[in-house]
Each structure stands twice: as structure tokens, then as C-alpha cells.
Amino acid sequence: MANSLSREFTKGLWQELPPFRLVLGLCPTLAVTNSAVNGLAMGMATIFVLFFSNVLVSLVRRTISSQVRIPAYVVIIATLVTVADMFLAAAFPQISKALGPYIPLIVVNCIILGRAEAFAQKNSVLPTAADTLGIGIGFIISLTLMGAIREVLGFGSIFGVKLLGEWFEPWIVMILPAGAFLVFGGLVALVNHISSRNAAKAAEAAEGAAHGM
Amino acid sequence: MELILIFISAALVNNFVLAYFLGICPFVGVSNKTENALNMGLATTFVMTLTAAATWPIYYYILIPFNVPFLQYVAFIIIIAALVQFVEMYIKKASPSLYRALGIFLPLITTNCAVLGLALFMVLRKYGFIESIIFGFATGVGFTLAIVMMSGIREELEFADIPKPFQGVSITLIIAGMMALAFMGFAGLIRG
Numbered sequence: 001m002a003n004s005l006s007r008e009f010t011k012g013l014w015q016e017l018p019p020f021r022l023v024l025g026l027c028p029t030l031a032v033t034n035s036a037v038n039g040l041a042m043g044m045a046t047i048f049v050l051f052f053s054n055v056l057v058s059l060v061r062r063t064i065s066s067q068v069r070i071p072a073y074v075v076i077i078a079t080l081v082t083v084a085d086m087f088l089a090a091a092f093p094q095i096s097k098a099l100g101p102y103i104p105l106i107v108v109n110c111i112i113l114g115r116a117e118a119f120a121q122k123n124s125v126l127p128t129a130a131d132t133l134g135i136g137i138g139f140i141i142s143l144t145l146m147g148a149i150r151e152v153l154g155f156g157s158i159f160g161v162k163l164l165g166e167w168f169e170p171w172i173v174m175i176l177p178a179g180a181f182l183v184f185g186g187l188v189a190l191v192n193h194i195s196s197r198n199a200a201k202a203a204e205a206a207e208g209a210a211h212g213m
Numbered sequence: 214m215e216l217i218l219i220f221i222s223a224a225l226v227n228n229f230v231l232a233y234f235l236g237i238c239p240f241v242g243v244s245n246k247t248e249n250a251l252n253m254g255l256a257t258t259f260v261m262t263l264t265a266a267a268t269w270p271i272y273y274y275i276l277i278p279f280n281v282p283f284l285q286y287v288a289f290i291i292i293i294a295a296l297v298q299f300v301e302m303y304i305k306k307a308s309p310s311l312y313r314a315l316g317i318f319l320p321l322i323t324t325n326c327a328v329l330g331l332a333l334f335m336v337l338r339k340y341g342f343i344e345s346i347i348f349g350f351a352t353g354v355g356f357t358l359a360i361v362m363m364s365g366i367r368e369e370l371e372f373a374d375i376p377k378p379f380q381g382v383s384i385t386l387i388i389a390g391m392m393a394l395a396f397m398g399f400a401g402l403i404r405g
Contacts, residue, residue: 023241026234027237027326032394041334078286078290082286085286105235105330108325110324116292133215164367173394177233181393185389186387188383
């Protein structure tokens, strides 16, 4: 049991790492990652909504008939997003201002509805919690990474701390929309490359073992 | 004049796809053939215009008078889902061939963040009713433009020799980045 839970958890960190492996949730990934802090905040808000909405979906999965399930899920998600939005506006007004309409847009983040549809509606609460935590943490890492890369290249700083000296000429394009596409495209290619290399290694290892016998 | 500015701004300068990253999922997912891309763009434009026309009165005549603007996200998403459902039913009756062509794309419009984004921006920028409709239509035109252009480029790309890790999503996004750079050139249209 514990084993399968940890498997549900870890698959979100690499195998199904959003948004690079599952190409879902692209809008927030591209839009708010012009600095590491914004990426982190967006990731936190998303994991909150993702976790609670999917646990709720999992709890009510037997009472909601399948014809009306999508609207029901969307209402659950939209309610939680409203909560997250009000919380951010009250506790961290600056971050809330920086993220602007992208917080309410978590409603249509396909990762959340996708997990509800693919996982939560078929599984009980514990595996659902493990699955969403894994996916959510993977999403936070991805967004923070994107934000960090763009911040370093675009401002020469990370989390607002100056990293590169005066000699560094900031690449303004990196904090503009175009930079988001370029960095994300590059990262997808990198993830593809690493995973195809790992697969080749695994195949080689399997072949070696077969010869050894 | 104001209306023309809103139109140009939403369709070109602040293109939803290339400047606000809204509607990226269909932009990547449905842009492999020009024909599909065009149909998707037209259906989305239609839904966007209707969304602007439907959410505006509901926000200003129901949510505001009853003092419950915090319900806007829930209200907007329900309106959009219902609209998409109606459009789907109507097209199914009126033009079965178009319905077959659009098929899977129609329900996908509900989760197109550009549609919800449109409703949110409309409220944020305090557009009036007519302005909102123009804004909705222009956003749809901008989306169609971006997705059709992307599909044209991708059709040509099939003959290009792309390094393996870059194939698929990766190259699409890098091209989108270059399109975003090109679209930045439109910025002078408004300020100038």
C-alpha cells in the first residue's frame, strides 16, 4: 500500500512531470514565469486548488452521476480558485497584483480537470492525494525553474537577489512573451533528450543482461 | 475610433495567444493542419463573441446589483460551458457536415483559457457592452490568425530535418516564440 502510494507520488516528479511531459497547463507556465517568485507563487496556488479539488472529487465520485460530472468538477474547482484568489489578495497583495487574471485562470488549467478526470474519479482519497501532491510539486518545480532561468537571463538576478555583476547585459527578450516560448521549447527538448538517452541506456543494460546469461 | 483601437489592440498588438499566453493548448494541439486550425479558430471566435455578449449583462445586471462579484469565476465558467453546449447542439442540427468537421474541437473550447480570460479582461478593463462584444470578436480573430499562421508553418515543417529532441511540441513553441517577436512589431500601431 505504502509502496503504491509512493509510486503515485513520484510519477508526477518525472514520468508525468507537468508541464514538460504532460503538455498541460501551458498558459500559467508561460505567462507568470518572468521571475522565480512569481513562478513559485503560481505553483503554490495551483497545488492548493489541485489538491483540494481532487480530494473532493474523489470523495463525491460515487454520488455524482457521470453525465453531469464535468460541470460539477468545474464548479468545485472554480469555488476553490475563488478561495485561493481571495486569500492571496488579502495575504500577499503584491503577488496577487503581479499574477493578475492568471490566478482566476487556474479554473481552466487543464492539469486540474485532467487529473480529476483521469485519476480522482476512479480512485479513493489516499492515492488521489498522493497523485495530486506529486503532480503539484512537479508543477511547482517546473514553474520555479522556468522563472529562475528567465530571471537570470532577463534581469541577472534570482529571487530578486543580484546574481550576475555589472558586466552582464540583460537579455530583455527573456522576460518578454517571446522568451517564455523559447525557454519552454528548449526545456521540452532537454527533457525529451534526457528521457530518450535514459531509455537507450535502459535498453542497452537489458541487452547486456540478456547476453550475460 | 475607440472601437477600432480596441479591435486592433486585441487582434494584433495584444494578441491573446502570443502576448498573454491564453489558448495555448489548442494552439499547440490543433495547429497541425490548416483546415482544422481554421475551423477551430472560427468556432472559437463565435463562442468568444457570444461569451462577451452573455457575460457582460450577467456581471453588470446580476452579480453587481446582488453584490456577489466574487461569484464571477463560477458564474463565467458555467455560462461558457452552457454556451458551448448550445452552440454544439445548434451546429449539430443546422449543419451536420460542419459538426462532423469540428467534432472533438467543440467541447474543447470550454477549457480554452482564452474564453474565460476574455471575460475576466472585459471586467478588469471595465469595457462597455458594445466594446466588450468588439473585444470578444477581435480576440477571436487574433486567435484564428495565430493558429492558422502556426498551422501553415507546421505544414511546411514536415519537410524539415529537425533534431529529434526538438520534434513536436518543442519546435512548435520555439516557432511561437519567433511569432511573438514578430508580433511585437505591431506595438507601434497603437502608441504611434
